[in-house]
Amino acid sequence: MFSLAMRSIRQRPGRFAATLLSAFLGATIIMMFNSLLDTAGADGVDDTSAESLSTAAMVVGGYGSLLVFFAVASTLTVAVRQRTDEIDLLRSTGATPAQITRMVVGEAAVVALAGALLAIVPGMVGGRILLDMFQDSGQVADDVDHVFGTVALMSGIDITLLASVGAAFLAVRRAGRARAGRAPRRRLRTWGGYAALGLGAGLCLTGFAMGDAGPEAMAPPAYGAILLSVGFAAFSPALLGGLLRLAGGVLTAFGGGSGYLTVHGLRQRAAQLSGVLMPMVLFVGISVATLYMQSVENDHIEAAGLTRSVDDKNLETLNFVVVGIIAVFACVMLVNTLYAATSYRSREFGQQRLAGATPGQVLAGVGLEGLLLTVTGVFFGTLAAVAGIVPFTVARTDHVLPEAGYGIWAAVAGVAAAATLATALGTARRVLRTPAVETVALAA
């Protein structure tokens, strides 16, 4: 079965592009930040430099890794779900469930490993650039040399591998259950979701207690916001279902044929869309949370009439780099997953066209769906972010909400909407270029 896995990868490298890309990017980010730990631990690094570096690595390596883990896992889940037909075929030709699981998990492992190995060089380069940035802003002594050691290497490989293999295993098991006619159990997802929500809420609440604990007080609410994002994403199918119940009547009444396609399609596909919602909620949650907390921190320092210390600057650079890298990563994952999910629908679009939908109607349906996805994703991402921002603001200032206004939020939401709609519509347009008859024949 492992040789079957290898063969299927070699035969159709294209279909693994999405998972390979997510593993590669995820591992690059982890390796890049964690190489700062290797650097800090090297001989002859002074204490201040070492501390700057480890704070960066701990904070970012921490929540960056968490984010990478869930983003990679959601891409993998989408990828495995798309292979139901092939898995059914294998099953009907006599493969046992265990053999199928070994094949899918084996493929996931090979692809994750390949992604992680490819990430080594970019991770090294990225780590060196980060170190340069710290040195340029005077937070790390100039004589510190960049080290890319076992911590960076092992954490990069391990986290990527664990996320891929774990998600593939769960997805293939779920597919098997669904086929056996048993209602797919979502216990793990449900309990995982509750755990993430509980833990996230707890971390956010500790923000209240942090008071003047210094700028590090930002870390727990930031972690909290990420965990809440993950929790919301776990429940997103139900949440999307709720939104559809609210908006469904209006859409079918006024959306014409496209509204009809969207509402009825989404209702059934809500579960699959959580794979796309996960990176979107994470993107919105982490960007909004970090950017507002930083603005609160800056206001706080100004209000106290203090000039900003090296530590403060350190944290600000760090936050912007982090939010930049992590936000770009989450955004790329959103695009990546949505691209994979949309191009997979060529057969479905073909069937719609054969039933009498014009290309314009198919596109309008995809656009509507993207809009609903964006609304859901932005809503829950914002909720998660606010849960992190409020405790921090209360602890740092004497009001509840930051004074920065809605501009940052609107910008983040705008990017999420643009990325979602551009990807979904662009991919659908490309898919629509294939004649409808061919798209339904292809998958046969």
Added chain:
Amino acid sequence: MFGRNERRGPAGPAAGSAPHEALRLVKVTKVYGTGGAEEAAVTALDGVTLSLPAGSFTAVMGPSGSGKSTLLQCAAGLDRPDSGVVMVDGAEMTAGSETELTKFRRERIGFVFQQYNLLPTLNVAQNTVLPLKLAGRRVDRARVREVLARVGLADRMRHRPDQLSGGQRQRVAIARALVAAPSVVFADEPTGALDTRSARDVLGLLQETVRVDRRTVVMVTHDPVAASYADAVLFLADGRLVGQMNAPTADAVAERMTHLGDMYEAGAPQSGAPRTAPMGA
């Protein structure tokens, strides 16, 4: 049972002009694979000319690769011929955009596929009314129920395709093809994936559409028994019409097919002497 919609637009035939033409193809040619320099071009349709009267049931037969599916798809506006004219119900099919073709098809054409092509996320009733919804037409509940009752699925309206047998799925597909009251219904191996009994049901439905509603049905099949349900069989080989049989019986069709097979396996002239056009246009 199926109320025939008033034909829209000036394209419709003059009322009362007894047996008018439902489908006409004039010198329709389709060549695949002219793009790449390396791959040899395949002439899937080689100047096919035919004419089918309204209210006829025609079967199209021929060896695998003879161009049957291509013929149906070109006639139904799912594929574009390289040259030639296709007229459905008196209106010429334009070589315009996909949107224009789609609108042309909505008004006039129903298509039934071997692999059903129902939308998996919609239930039976939703799949059936989909063409109407997409065309922005009013959905008459009573009519949907009537169409589904006709195909024997009135009690399955809320089931999704994956909860139905192959035969039931194909009957939903037929209901969907009929719901918009098209003039011509095309079916590409509609019984190809079905057992004998389900196949008989499906063929009976297609026949009823012709006899009762006076629609025109064109069906590709490999099965002589299925072909015997039709009024006439057209034989296709190498992208050309090579024969016709009226009032076909299963035995006669089977016999003719064997000869067709022999003829081509023996390497009969591919483009030699012109064969007689099987149908007067």
